[in-house]
Amino acid sequence: MLQVSYIAAHFDEVVEGLKKRNIDPTDILKKILESDKKRKQIKTESDQTLAELNKISKEIGLLYKQGERNKAEILKQKSVLLKEKSKTLAAELAETEKELIGLLYQIPNVPHPSVPAGKDEADNEVVFEWGEKPDLGPHALAHWELAKQYDIIDFELGVKITGAGFPVYKNQGARLQRALINFFLDRNVAAGYSEMQPPHLINEASGYGTGQLPDKEGQMYHIEKDNLYLIPTAEVPVTNFYRDMILSEKDFPVKNTAYTPCFRREAGSWGAHVRGLNRLHQFDKVEIVRIEHPDRSYQALDEMVEHVKTLLQALELPFRIVKLCGGDLGFTSALTYDFEVWSAAQKRWLEVSSVSNFESFQANRLKLRFKDKDNKKRLAHTLNGSALALPRVVAALLENNQSAEGIRIPGVLVPYTGFEVID
C-alpha cells in the first residue's frame, strides 16, 4: 500500500511509474487525494465537537460537586445535541476512511525506474544466462515419464488421497526432496540467514499484512471454521513476524530463511503446460526474507540474486535471470528478478525463484518501521526470494540428468541424498 503523503508529494512520478504497468491511475489517485482531504476535514470537525463535549462533561462534574443541579441539567441538554452531532461525524469519518483504504488497496506498487516497460512475460529482460543446455537427443523423456519409470513421484496416488496437484513423492524421490530442502537451508544459513520454522496456517491480519488479502483471497485455501488460511508461501508468516514492530537501525539487516510447504488453489490457471511438476497445489519451497534499511535495500536485492545464482550453479542447472517488465510485475513488488531453469526434455524455461524488493509497500501495511539516526520513525523495506522452490528444480534435474544408466545426482547433493544415481 502506498502512503497518501507519498502520492501527494510525488504525484506525477507515481503516475508515470504506474504507467509501466499499463494502467492509467490518474483518476483513482486523484480520488485518493480528495478522499484524504475529506477525511481530514471531517476529522477536524469531529475533534472540535469532541473537545467541546469533553469540556462540558467536566463542567457538569464540577457543578454536581458544587450542588448546582439546575445548571448541570442545562448543560446536559446541550451535551446531548453535541453527542448526536459527534456520532454522525464519527460515522462519516469511518466511512471516508474505509473508502480511502479501499482506493489505496487498488493501487499496486510503483515500479523501480529500471523496470522495463512491457506487456507480459515476452517483454521481460534477460539479464544473465549460465550453463550449457544439454542435448538429450530425440528420445528424452519428460520428468513425469521419468517419475513413473523410476517410481519416485506418484501423481495418481495423490489424486486418490487428495486430488490433482498433490503428488506423492516415493523412495528416492522422497529422499531427493528432503536432500534439496536441507541443501538449500544449509546454504542459506551459511549465507547469514537465520533459519525459522513458521506455522503453515496464518490468520486474517497476516494475510492483509503481506498483501494476499483482500484481493487474492481466492488463491489461498481457507479454513472457515477457524478463519485461518494455508500459507501460499513462507513469505507470509515470516514477513509477518515483523508486523507492528519498530526496529532500531542496528537490527539491520534482518535475514531469515524458512522451509515450508506452500498451498495454492491456482484457481483458473489450469491449462496447457501444467503437467507433472510444472504447477501444483502443494509444493515445497525454501524462502529467504529480508528486512532492510531503505538506503540499502537494492544492494540487498543484488546480494540475494547473487546468492540464488550460487545455488543453481552448485546444482549444475542451466538457468537465466530475467528482470520482470511492468506488465508482468507482481502487485506488491517494485522490482523482481525471476530465475528460470532450462528443462531439457520439455525444452522450456521453468521459473524456480522470484526475488523481489517491495520497498515500503508491504511495510506500510505491516506497520513495520525503524527508528533512524534522528530517532524518527520510518518504514523499513521488505524483500524476499525463493531459494529455492523444489518442484521445477526437480523437473529440470530429472530431465537434464537422464541417461540410460539412470538419473545422475549433482555432486553437492550426494552427501544429502546418500545416492549418486536414481535407478
Add this chain to the structure above:
RNA sequence: GGAGAGGUGGCAGAGCGGUUGAAUGCGGCGGUCUUGAAAACCGUUGUCCGUGCAAGCGGACCGAGGGUUCGAAUCCCUCCCUCUCCGCCA
C-alpha cells in the same frame, strides 16, 4: 472439551464512574557529584491522527468490537488471547 482467574505504558504493578494518559517501582535518556565507575540525588521518558513554520493546541488509544452514561481503564454485551486445575492427547 469442562471449571476458575486474568488481559493497564519497555517491564512489573496500582487504579475499579468525574483534572487518571493513567500512582509507584524497575529499566531507558539527560544532568549533578566522582580521577573514572558505582551509589545517591534532580530532571525527563508511550503511540497514532488532526492543526500549526514552530513552540504549542486539540482528538483517539488501558486485549478487540459494540452498548449504558452529560462523563468509562472503571458498569453491561460479544469476540480474541493468556494463566491455573481437570479431561483428552503426539
